[in-house]
Every structure is written in C-alpha cells, then in structure tokens.
Amino acid sequence: MALSPQWLDELRARLTLSSVVMRTTKLQRAGREWKACCPFHDEKSPSFTVSDEKGFYHCFGCGAHGDVIRWMTDQRGLSFMDAVKELASEAGLEVPAADPRAAQAAEQRAGLHDVLQAAQDFYRASLSTPAGAKARDYLASRRFDAHTMERFGFGYAPAARQALKAALAQFDEAMMIEAGLRIAVDDKEPYDRFRDRLTMPIHDARGRVIGFAARILDADKKDAPKYINSPDTLVFDKGRTLFNLHRAGPASRKSGRLVVVEGQMDVVAMAAAGFEDAVAPMGTALTERQLEMLWRLVDAPILCLDGDNAGQRAAMRAIGRALPMLAPGKTLSIVRLPTGLDPDDLIKQSGPAAMDALLAEPGSLLDTLWEFEKASSPLHTPEDKAGLKARLIEHCEAIQHPDIRSLYRRDLLEKFSAFAFPPRPPRERREWKSGFAKPASPPLSPESAGRLRKANGVNRDALASAVVAGLLRFPDQILAHAELLGQFASQDGRVGPALESLIEAAELLEPGAETPISVPQGFAPPPDNSRFTFLDEGADPRAAREDLAEAVALLVERPALEAALAAATARFATDPEAAFAEQQRLLKRKLAFEKRLGLMASRRAALAAQTDSDSPSAPSGATDEDSE
Structure with a gap:
C-alpha cells in the first residue's frame, strides 16, 4: 500500500x-x-x-x-x-486502499476482528456460568489474582459442538471458519474448534484479538493436546506473533529488557509476579520475524527457558535462528532455570526475588553455545574433541556479519583450546642457586628453526613478519589461532612454512606456556615494528594478545581480498560495468582493511606517548653532565 x-x-x-x-x-x-x-x-x-x-x-x-x-x-x-x-x-482519516482487491482484503480482515472480539466476549461470559466451574477451579489452583485474570481475558469454551455458532448467530458461518473459530471437514456439519477448554485471547501489537490459546481442563483426556492455538488466518500468523507483546512492549521501555518464556501461561505467571515485560512464541521456536520484532524493542532479549532438556533444545533452536542475524549490538541473553522448574514453579518456591536475580545476570549467547555443545556428546577421544571443534566452527560460519563471525570464532576456539589442551600437573620446582644459570626458553627443533630462517629470509612483508615474531613472543596464541594459521599456511608458499613450524613447535610446548620461544640464530626482526603493539616489550600483555589476534585475522583476510580484486580487474574485458562495480566495492573493503591496519599503528603511537609521559625527566636547565 x-x-x-x-x-x-x-x-x-x-x-x-x-x-x-x-x-x-x-x-x-x-x-x-x-x-x-x-x-x-x-x-x-x-x-x-x-x-x-x-x-x-x-x-x-x-x-x-x-x-x-x-x-x-x-x-x-x-x-x-x-x-x-x-x-x-x-x-478520523481513512487509510487509502491501493486497489479494490486490497480494499476487499482490508474489509475482510476488519470483519474477522469483529467476529473474534465477539467470540472473546462470549467466552468471557461463559466463564461465569455453572459450566465454567472447572475453568474457574483451574485458575484458582494457579493462584492468579482477579486483576491478572481480568487483564489476560480468561474465558471458557463450552463443551457443546455448536455453542459458539448459536451465540454468534449474527455472523456468517464462512466468516467464523475463516477466523479459525469453527472447523469444516468434508461434507460434515462444521463444529466449534475450542470445546470444554480454558481460553485466552491472543492480541496483535495494536491490542486487537486475532486468535485464541486454549488449555484442556479434563485430565482424563490424555490423547488430546494440552494446549491448542488458533490456526493461521488473514489476521493471525504464528511466526509473526508474540503473545502479550502489546503489553510487554511499553513495559520494556521502562525496564530496559524483554523476557521470552516458553508458553502463554508462563507469561501470565510472570505478569502476576510483577514481571510485565514477558512474551512468548506461539508454541513454536522463535522465528526470524519474531527475533526482528524483539530487537526493535531491546538489543539483548532474554530467553528464559525451562531447565529441562526440552527447554535447552528450544534455546538452541532460537540460537540457531539468531546466529545468521547477529549485528553489532544485537544479540540474545539466556537464563537457564533450575532443572525441572518453569517460571511459575520458581516464583512459587523461591519468590519473585529469585527470578529477578536470574534475570539480572543472564548468560551470553556465546557461553550458552559453548556449554551446550560441550555437554551434547561424550568427549573422551581425540575424535570426540575434533567433532566438538567442527560443530563450533559450523556455528561460527552461520554468522553473516564478518566481524562478529571472526570474534565468535576466536573466542570459541580459545575455549576449545583451553579445554582440549589443559595445563599438565606442575612439575616439581627446583631452587636455582647463585652460580647456576636458569634454563633457557623453549627452543625450536633444528628443522623448524631452519624453515623459519628460510621463510624469514625471503619474506620482507611487514605484517607477515610481525605476526611470526608476535607468535614467537606469545606461543600460547599459536594453537588459539591454529585453524586460521593452518589455512593460510597451506596457501602461502613464502611465510607458510614458518607458520607450520610454529604450529608444530606449539604442540610440543607445555599447554598454556607463556615463555617466548627462543628466536633462532639468523632470524631478522620485521623491517617495521613501530606499528605493531604486540612487539613492544612495554605493552600490556592482554592488549598485545588482542592486537596479535587482529593481525592474524588481517593476514588471513588479505590474500582473499587481493585475489578478488584481481578477478574483478580481469573481468573488465568481458563485463566492464559489473567489473567496475565489483572493483569499487572491493576497493572500499581494502580501504577498511588499511584503516584497521592503521589503527594498530595509532595504538602503538598512543602507547609510546603514554610511556614517554610516565617516564621521569631531568630538571629544567640540567645538562648531560648534571644528569650523570
């Protein structure tokens, strides 16, 4: 329109x-x-x-x-x-219709809203009748107060198959079927969809009734589903609807959060305990559209799912949907309830304060992903651990945003390395007396040292040489980036042998060892080390490792960018227009690449300036002789 x-x-x-x-x-x-x-x-x-x-x-x-x-x-x-x-x-304005068909569809939707509201009025009235006693007893067992029951519009659908038709005689049968209130099967007489059930209206973001959720009341009917929802209609789409969003949306502006629970009754229990900012999907896993709706309101919606296996599987389904959609500042937080408890159970057992404490410290999406995959299968053999690593990488590859994908890959592989290569029990420490030299830092094998010297002799690329020197200085980072380094080494004939040597050497070191690897004789420093913070002896080790990780990512990214630029240039002869557009896009990426590389130099300059300002200076007017 x-x-x-x-x-x-x-x-x-x-x-x-x-x-x-x-x-x-x-x-x-x-x-x-x-x-x-x-x-x-x-x-x-x-x-x-x-x-x-x-x-x-x-x-x-x-x-x-x-x-x-x-x-x-x-x-x-x-x-x-x-x-x-x-x-x-x-x-008092009429929204213009784009064409007659759109106007007809709008009129039809308006009619469906009318019949659904009439059904809600009927169900509400039926709750107070003698036939609604079972529904009232159930609500009493849940200890919902009158205000909660009024807000959520609980009702009762009578057991008779034609009760709703008789009550809504002013509406056409076809309209009630279209609204999902009645079911038509072959040539049989249509009948009411909701019978002998507690009902709750489902609203859209504007607060209009668009469908119903209905709970069974007869425990003896074990073959019947516990909950049923309205089918998809012109006004109700399960994948685009979040239960209670019309109330939780405004509440989230005050609380700064939005809590996603598993079912509609969980939402009611949360609201009754004072948590007004809770929503629920319509009996299915969160969809991409529902995630977009949540992210429009808050940056990190909280998934608060039951602590049983089904709840964890639901969390992983939601995470799987969210990974390709992650964007800067947009993520998910996860709260795992105690095993066997849903939100209502936790609140009744420990009070609202217990739920508030859990919501105040949710887990991150990355940590939840790691813990789930680590616990999903036995990890006794090297093959088991390799499978874990493959699953983690597969999750990372699903992320579309390149920076977020790189950061997830780095953090998850660091967790994997710490798990797969745990520190060995400390050996017996020996006191070193004066007159005896302490042991040297771990050396490379003669073969590895030779390959490192050879690669360094033919390669004077500042970034590649700096990465090699940085890994020598921080050997604990070699295995952390082994996957990326290995891929690059297999494609680069100059510095590749040096990186393979470092990976081989790291596998022989004590896990977690931070002592620099001995630099082989004849290994020259990078031609320009002024721009790399991780080569500065005075740099903070944590910051140096972060810069080294960025340098590794840049080193791996550069060949693919250069190859793509070359391919775009080669296409000029056959498809100049498309080739030019692709070349311009890649040149922008190259500028961004150079900017990221330049930021490392900026950090190095800032560190040097800070070091100079912190160092004591000679008094004003002092000469060299005075300072001596």
Missing part, C-alpha cells in the same frame, strides 16, 4: 504529538514545549523534549528523534502500517 507524502502530512497535522506521547510518558511544560526523562534510555535529569509546533521529539542524551509515526513504531513496537492505521483511526 503506497501512502502519498501529502496524506502522511495531513495525518501528522491532525494529531497533537504531546497528547500521543503523554499516554505512556509523563511530560512537563517547558515554555512552548514539553520535557521529560527520556523513555529510550535511563537518565536522572530530563533531556527529552517534545515540540508540537515543530512536530517532533528529540533526546539530547541518546539522540532519539522522530515524529508521531516514529513514536508509535519505536516506543510502541508497531509496524509502520499498524502505526499509521491506529493514528488514522484516531485522527
């Missing part, structure tokens, strides 16, 4: 921005504008302003900015069209 700029301007002109913002945010007059503490980030003094004259809001703290439509999408979590429709209804 295309909306003209003129129509959108008319919509904005008919609404007062402050009145819309004021529904969820307390505003105070400030001259001709309004001010408040920003709803998009935590702050103690107000930096958020709303101007009705200018028609926009702006936060001088976090930079949040937009008009009334942007407010509805960012603060309420609505899609653009849902925001426009809700505002248009308030402003």
Whole structure:
C-alpha cells in the first residue's frame, strides 16, 4: 500500500504529538514545549523534549528523534502500517486502499476482528456460568489474582459442538471458519474448534484479538493436546506473533529488557509476579520475524527457558535462528532455570526475588553455545574433541556479519583450546642457586628453526613478519589461532612454512606456556615494528594478545581480498560495468582493511606517548653532565 507524502502530512497535522506521547510518558511544560526523562534510555535529569509546533521529539542524551509515526513504531513496537492505521483511526482519516482487491482484503480482515472480539466476549461470559466451574477451579489452583485474570481475558469454551455458532448467530458461518473459530471437514456439519477448554485471547501489537490459546481442563483426556492455538488466518500468523507483546512492549521501555518464556501461561505467571515485560512464541521456536520484532524493542532479549532438556533444545533452536542475524549490538541473553522448574514453579518456591536475580545476570549467547555443545556428546577421544571443534566452527560460519563471525570464532576456539589442551600437573620446582644459570626458553627443533630462517629470509612483508615474531613472543596464541594459521599456511608458499613450524613447535610446548620461544640464530626482526603493539616489550600483555589476534585475522583476510580484486580487474574485458562495480566495492573493503591496519599503528603511537609521559625527566636547565 503506497501512502502519498501529502496524506502522511495531513495525518501528522491532525494529531497533537504531546497528547500521543503523554499516554505512556509523563511530560512537563517547558515554555512552548514539553520535557521529560527520556523513555529510550535511563537518565536522572530530563533531556527529552517534545515540540508540537515543530512536530517532533528529540533526546539530547541518546539522540532519539522522530515524529508521531516514529513514536508509535519505536516506543510502541508497531509496524509502520499498524502505526499509521491506529493514528488514522484516531485522527478520523481513512487509510487509502491501493486497489479494490486490497480494499476487499482490508474489509475482510476488519470483519474477522469483529467476529473474534465477539467470540472473546462470549467466552468471557461463559466463564461465569455453572459450566465454567472447572475453568474457574483451574485458575484458582494457579493462584492468579482477579486483576491478572481480568487483564489476560480468561474465558471458557463450552463443551457443546455448536455453542459458539448459536451465540454468534449474527455472523456468517464462512466468516467464523475463516477466523479459525469453527472447523469444516468434508461434507460434515462444521463444529466449534475450542470445546470444554480454558481460553485466552491472543492480541496483535495494536491490542486487537486475532486468535485464541486454549488449555484442556479434563485430565482424563490424555490423547488430546494440552494446549491448542488458533490456526493461521488473514489476521493471525504464528511466526509473526508474540503473545502479550502489546503489553510487554511499553513495559520494556521502562525496564530496559524483554523476557521470552516458553508458553502463554508462563507469561501470565510472570505478569502476576510483577514481571510485565514477558512474551512468548506461539508454541513454536522463535522465528526470524519474531527475533526482528524483539530487537526493535531491546538489543539483548532474554530467553528464559525451562531447565529441562526440552527447554535447552528450544534455546538452541532460537540460537540457531539468531546466529545468521547477529549485528553489532544485537544479540540474545539466556537464563537457564533450575532443572525441572518453569517460571511459575520458581516464583512459587523461591519468590519473585529469585527470578529477578536470574534475570539480572543472564548468560551470553556465546557461553550458552559453548556449554551446550560441550555437554551434547561424550568427549573422551581425540575424535570426540575434533567433532566438538567442527560443530563450533559450523556455528561460527552461520554468522553473516564478518566481524562478529571472526570474534565468535576466536573466542570459541580459545575455549576449545583451553579445554582440549589443559595445563599438565606442575612439575616439581627446583631452587636455582647463585652460580647456576636458569634454563633457557623453549627452543625450536633444528628443522623448524631452519624453515623459519628460510621463510624469514625471503619474506620482507611487514605484517607477515610481525605476526611470526608476535607468535614467537606469545606461543600460547599459536594453537588459539591454529585453524586460521593452518589455512593460510597451506596457501602461502613464502611465510607458510614458518607458520607450520610454529604450529608444530606449539604442540610440543607445555599447554598454556607463556615463555617466548627462543628466536633462532639468523632470524631478522620485521623491517617495521613501530606499528605493531604486540612487539613492544612495554605493552600490556592482554592488549598485545588482542592486537596479535587482529593481525592474524588481517593476514588471513588479505590474500582473499587481493585475489578478488584481481578477478574483478580481469573481468573488465568481458563485463566492464559489473567489473567496475565489483572493483569499487572491493576497493572500499581494502580501504577498511588499511584503516584497521592503521589503527594498530595509532595504538602503538598512543602507547609510546603514554610511556614517554610516565617516564621521569631531568630538571629544567640540567645538562648531560648534571644528569650523570
């Protein structure tokens, strides 16, 4: 549906921005504008302003900015069209239909909303009848207060197969079937989908009823599913719906979090205990669309899943969906409940404070991935451990963002190396008396030293030489990057032998050893070591190792970039237009590559400046003789 700029301007002109913002945010007059503490980030003094004259809001703290439509999408979590429709209804404007078919579909959806709301009214009324006693007893057993039951709209679907049809006689049979309320099978008479069940309405982001979840009440019906949801319809799509999002979205703006639990009843239990920012998928694993909806509201939604095996499998399915979509600042956090407990069990046993404590310290996606894969199968043999490593790398390769993929790969392989090559028991320490020399740092074998000298003699590339020298200085990093180094070594005939020698030597060292490997005689330092922090003796070891990891990543990335540039250039003769576009894209990547390399020099210069400023200087006016 295309909306003209003129129509959108008319919509904005008919609404007062402050009145819309004021529904969820307390505003105070400030001259001709309004001010408040920003709803998009935590702050103690107000930096958020709303101007009705200018028609926009702006936060001088976090930079949040937009008009009334942007407010509805960012603060309420609505899609653009849902925001426009809700505002248009308030402003008395009719949203233009793109074509007659779209208008007919919109009219049909509106009719479905009407019949679904009528069904909700009927189910709510049925809960108070004698037939609804079982549903009321179940709610009493869950100890939900009256406010919770009212908010979530619990109802009861009578056992009779034609009860809803009789109650909603004003609606066509076809419409009730289309709404998922009735089932038609072959030539048989249609019948009610929900019978003798506790019902809960499912709402869209605008708070309209779009379907139902229904729980069985007769424990003897063991062959019947415990919960059933409405089928997908024109207004209800399981993969694009999160239960309770219309309430949890605004609540998440205040709490700064969004909690994803397994089922609708878990959401109700959380809300009854004061956790208003909980949502649930519709009986399936989180979909890509649902993840996008969550990330529009918070950067790190918290998966709070049951502590049993099913809960862990659900977490891994969600992680598998999330990995390709990870972006800077967008991730998942994971809370694992105690084994055998769901949110309601934990709250009843230990109180809301126990749940609050778990939500305050969730685990990271990376750590959860590592722990799950490590525990997923026995790890007794080298083959078992190699399988673990392969699974970890496979997860990393699923990540589309190149920087996030590299960082995950590095961190997971570091965890694997620490697990697969644990430190050996310390040997008996011997006291070294004066007059006796301490043992030298571990030497290379004659063959490895020879290959290292040969590769160094023919290769004067600053980056490659610096990486080799850095790995000699920090041998504990060799196996941490063995996968990347091995791939590069197999494709590079100059420095490849040197890297293979280092990998072989590292496998013979004590695991975790940090003593530098002895530099073989004849090995020359890099021609330019001023730009590499990890070659500076005064650098912080942790920072030096991080810079070395970045240098390794750059070394491996460079050949692929150069090969792609060469291939694009070669295509000019046959496809100049496409080749030029590809070359420009690759040149941008090369500039970014050079920038990353330049940052290492900047850090080195900053370290040198800091060292100079920290060193004591001679008094003003002192001569060389005075200082001596």
